[in-house]
Amino acid sequence: xxxxxxxxxxxxxxxxxxxxxxxxxxxxxxxxxxxxxxxxxxxxxxxxxxxxxxxxxxxxxxxxxxxxxxxxxxxxxxxxxxxxxxx
Numbered sequence: 001x002x003x004x005x006x007x008x009x010x011x012x013x014x015x016x017x018x019x020x021x022x023x024x025x026x027x028x029x030x031x032x033x034x035x036x037x038x039x040x041x042x043x044x045x046x047x048x049x050x051x052x053x054x055x056x057x058x059x060x061x062x063x064x065x066x067x068x069x070x071x072x073x074x075x076x077x078x079x080x081x082x083x084x085x086x087x
Contacts, residue, residue, distance in 0.1 A: 018025045031043040052058070073084040 031041050032039065033041045053060070069086050073086045076082075077084045
């Protein structure tokens, strides 16, 4: 028997439940499920994106932080007329 357990904390229908004999299973249908023997889901997609960023030399969170720091320093320098050092 398969059913969905309502989730009162959200607007979602709830968790998929499968009763097998006298045991209740809740298979992963979101983060790391198997589809026809192949791993799928959001977690697999995140791993793939991270790997492609690392292999292709795409900007890192550190690059984003450095760009923000430079932008904020430029704004402060324009506002105050002073040299603002970063780094």
